[in-house]
Amino acid sequence: MAQAKTLTPAELDQVLDYISQRSFALRNRVMLLTGMWSGMRVSEIASLSVSDVLNANGTVKAEIRLTAEQTKGRQPRTVFLPQKLRDELQLYLELRNPQNPAHPLFITAGRRGFTANVMTQHFYWLFKKAGISGASSHTMRRSFITTLASKGIGVRVLASLAGHRSIAVTQRYIDVHDDMKRNAVELV
Numbered sequence: 087m088a089q090a091k092t093l094t095p096a097e098l099d100q101v102l103d104y105i106s107q108r109s110f111a112l113r114n115r116v117m118l119l120t121g122m123w124s125g126m127r128v129s130e131i132a133s134l135s136v137s138d139v140l141n142a143n144g145t146v147k148a149e150i151r152l153t154a155e156q157t158k159g160r161q162p163r164t165v166f167l168p169q170k171l172r173d174e175l176q177l178y179l180e181l182r183n184p185q186n187p188a189h190p191l192f193i194t195a196g197r198r199g200f201t202a203n204v205m206t207q208h209f210y211w212l213f214k215k216a217g218i219s220g221a222s223s224h225t226m227r228r229s230f231i232t233t234l235a236s237k238g239i240g241v242r243v244l245a246s247l248a249g250h251r252s253i254a255v256t257q258r259y260i261d262v263h264d265d266m267k268r269n270a271v272e273l274v
Protein backbone atom coordinates (compact mmCIF):
# COMPACT_ATOMS: atom_id res chain seq x y z
CA MET A 87 0.00 0.00 0.00
CA ALA A 88 1.39 3.39 -1.01
CA GLN A 89 2.04 6.00 1.64
CA ALA A 90 -0.22 9.01 1.88
CA LYS A 91 0.81 12.01 -0.16
CA THR A 92 2.51 14.94 1.56
CA LEU A 93 1.11 18.35 0.66
CA THR A 94 3.12 21.14 -0.90
CA PRO A 95 2.32 24.67 0.30
CA ALA A 96 0.42 25.24 -2.97
CA GLU A 97 -1.65 22.09 -2.44
CA LEU A 98 -2.45 23.13 1.13
CA ASP A 99 -3.66 26.47 -0.24
CA GLN A 100 -5.73 24.60 -2.83
CA VAL A 101 -7.45 22.53 -0.12
CA LEU A 102 -8.00 25.57 2.10
CA ASP A 103 -9.49 27.46 -0.85
CA TYR A 104 -11.85 24.55 -1.56
CA ILE A 105 -12.86 24.40 2.12
CA SER A 106 -13.53 28.14 2.25
CA GLN A 107 -16.27 27.78 -0.37
CA ARG A 108 -18.18 24.97 1.36
CA SER A 109 -20.41 24.38 4.35
CA PHE A 110 -18.70 24.11 7.74
CA ALA A 111 -15.71 26.00 6.34
CA LEU A 112 -14.27 27.11 9.68
CA ARG A 113 -14.61 23.70 11.32
CA ASN A 114 -13.04 21.94 8.32
CA ARG A 115 -10.24 24.49 8.11
CA VAL A 116 -9.34 24.11 11.77
CA MET A 117 -9.57 20.29 11.65
CA LEU A 118 -7.21 20.25 8.65
CA LEU A 119 -4.76 22.71 10.19
CA THR A 120 -4.81 20.79 13.47
CA GLY A 121 -3.49 17.77 11.60
CA MET A 122 -1.06 19.77 9.48
CA TRP A 123 0.39 21.84 12.31
CA SER A 124 0.30 19.45 15.28
CA GLY A 125 1.01 16.07 13.69
CA MET A 126 -1.84 14.42 15.53
CA ARG A 127 -3.45 11.33 14.07
CA VAL A 128 -7.03 11.66 12.87
CA SER A 129 -8.17 9.37 15.69
CA GLU A 130 -6.51 11.73 18.19
CA ILE A 131 -8.13 14.79 16.62
CA ALA A 132 -11.52 13.06 16.65
CA SER A 133 -11.08 12.21 20.35
CA LEU A 134 -10.49 15.80 21.47
CA SER A 135 -12.93 17.46 23.80
CA VAL A 136 -13.25 21.20 24.34
CA SER A 137 -11.50 20.86 27.73
CA ASP A 138 -8.52 19.16 26.08
CA VAL A 139 -7.66 22.39 24.25
CA LEU A 140 -9.22 25.17 26.32
CA ASN A 141 -7.84 26.63 29.56
CA ALA A 142 -10.25 27.63 32.34
CA ASN A 143 -9.78 31.30 31.37
CA GLY A 144 -11.01 30.63 27.80
CA THR A 145 -7.63 30.67 26.06
CA VAL A 146 -6.27 27.80 23.98
CA LYS A 147 -3.61 25.68 25.63
CA ALA A 148 -0.08 25.67 24.26
CA GLU A 149 0.14 21.94 24.96
CA ILE A 150 -2.47 19.21 24.72
CA ARG A 151 -2.03 16.25 27.02
CA LEU A 152 -3.37 13.17 25.26
CA THR A 153 -4.36 10.31 27.53
CA ALA A 154 -3.39 6.70 26.81
CA GLU A 155 -6.97 6.10 25.62
CA GLN A 156 -6.61 8.85 22.99
CA THR A 157 -3.40 7.56 21.39
CA LYS A 158 -2.68 4.72 19.01
CA GLY A 159 0.09 3.22 21.13
CA ARG A 160 -1.86 3.59 24.36
CA GLN A 161 0.91 5.82 25.70
CA PRO A 162 0.03 9.28 26.99
CA ARG A 163 1.85 12.11 25.23
CA THR A 164 2.01 15.86 24.98
CA VAL A 165 1.20 17.61 21.71
CA PHE A 166 2.71 21.07 21.32
CA LEU A 167 0.63 23.63 19.43
CA PRO A 168 2.28 26.43 17.45
CA GLN A 169 0.89 29.91 18.00
CA LYS A 170 -0.71 30.00 14.54
CA LEU A 171 -2.73 26.87 15.39
CA ARG A 172 -3.71 28.26 18.78
CA ASP A 173 -5.00 31.39 17.00
CA GLU A 174 -7.09 29.26 14.61
CA LEU A 175 -8.51 27.18 17.47
CA GLN A 176 -9.27 30.33 19.49
CA LEU A 177 -11.33 31.82 16.66
CA TYR A 178 -13.13 28.53 16.06
CA LEU A 179 -14.03 28.15 19.74
CA GLU A 180 -15.12 31.78 20.10
CA LEU A 181 -17.49 31.42 17.16
CA ARG A 182 -18.72 27.96 18.15
CA ASN A 183 -19.10 28.98 21.81
CA PRO A 184 -19.44 25.49 23.32
CA GLN A 185 -21.19 25.46 26.68
CA ASN A 186 -19.95 22.12 27.97
CA PRO A 187 -16.17 21.56 28.23
CA ALA A 188 -16.73 17.78 28.01
CA HIS A 189 -18.29 18.07 24.55
CA PRO A 190 -16.30 17.05 21.46
CA LEU A 191 -14.10 19.77 19.98
CA PHE A 192 -15.23 19.03 16.43
CA ILE A 193 -18.82 18.07 15.70
CA THR A 194 -20.57 16.74 12.63
CA ALA A 195 -23.54 18.37 10.89
CA GLY A 196 -25.68 16.14 13.11
CA ARG A 197 -24.10 17.82 16.16
CA ARG A 198 -22.30 14.66 17.28
CA GLY A 199 -18.62 14.11 17.80
CA PHE A 200 -16.67 12.65 14.91
CA THR A 201 -15.57 9.04 15.20
CA ALA A 202 -12.09 8.29 13.89
CA ASN A 203 -13.61 6.44 10.94
CA VAL A 204 -16.04 9.22 10.02
CA MET A 205 -13.27 11.82 10.21
CA THR A 206 -11.01 9.61 8.07
CA GLN A 207 -13.72 9.38 5.41
CA HIS A 208 -14.40 13.10 5.73
CA PHE A 209 -10.77 13.93 4.88
CA TYR A 210 -10.63 11.39 2.06
CA TRP A 211 -13.56 13.07 0.31
CA LEU A 212 -12.38 16.58 1.16
CA PHE A 213 -9.00 15.96 -0.50
CA LYS A 214 -10.58 14.16 -3.45
CA LYS A 215 -13.10 16.96 -4.11
CA ALA A 216 -10.34 19.57 -3.72
CA GLY A 217 -8.46 17.80 -6.52
CA ILE A 218 -5.55 16.42 -4.47
CA SER A 219 -4.77 12.96 -5.77
CA GLY A 220 -3.26 10.40 -3.39
CA ALA A 221 -4.11 12.32 -0.22
CA SER A 222 -5.77 10.74 2.80
CA SER A 223 -6.30 11.46 6.46
CA HIS A 224 -2.67 10.44 7.02
CA THR A 225 -1.49 13.17 4.62
CA MET A 226 -1.60 15.78 7.37
CA ARG A 227 0.62 13.79 9.73
CA ARG A 228 3.16 12.93 7.00
CA SER A 229 3.17 16.55 5.84
CA PHE A 230 3.82 17.76 9.40
CA ILE A 231 6.80 15.44 9.86
CA THR A 232 8.22 16.07 6.37
CA THR A 233 7.90 19.85 6.73
CA LEU A 234 9.83 19.83 10.00
CA ALA A 235 12.45 17.45 8.60
CA SER A 236 12.98 19.76 5.62
CA LYS A 237 13.64 22.59 8.09
CA GLY A 238 16.40 20.60 9.77
CA ILE A 239 14.59 19.22 12.81
CA GLY A 240 16.32 16.05 13.96
CA VAL A 241 14.64 12.67 13.72
CA ARG A 242 14.70 12.14 17.51
CA VAL A 243 12.68 15.32 18.04
CA LEU A 244 10.36 14.34 15.19
CA ALA A 245 9.81 10.89 16.74
CA SER A 246 8.93 12.48 20.06
CA LEU A 247 6.54 14.97 18.45
CA ALA A 248 4.87 12.14 16.51
CA GLY A 249 4.63 9.88 19.54
CA HIS A 250 6.76 7.20 17.89
CA ARG A 251 8.86 4.91 20.07
CA SER A 252 11.21 4.15 17.18
CA ILE A 253 13.01 6.64 14.96
CA ALA A 254 12.85 4.01 12.20
CA VAL A 255 9.07 4.49 12.09
CA THR A 256 9.48 8.26 11.95
CA GLN A 257 12.00 8.02 9.13
CA ARG A 258 9.40 6.23 6.97
CA TYR A 259 7.14 9.29 7.32
CA ILE A 260 9.69 11.68 5.85
CA ASP A 261 9.13 12.31 2.17
CA VAL A 262 12.43 13.43 0.61
CA HIS A 263 11.96 15.80 -2.32
CA ASP A 264 14.26 17.71 -4.65
CA ASP A 265 14.10 20.99 -2.70
CA MET A 266 15.37 19.19 0.39
CA LYS A 267 18.28 17.78 -1.60
CA ARG A 268 19.05 21.18 -3.18
CA ASN A 269 19.11 22.82 0.25
CA ALA A 270 21.28 20.00 1.64
CA VAL A 271 24.03 20.36 -0.93
CA GLU A 272 24.16 24.12 -0.36
CA LEU A 273 25.31 23.39 3.19
CA VAL A 274 28.60 21.91 1.91
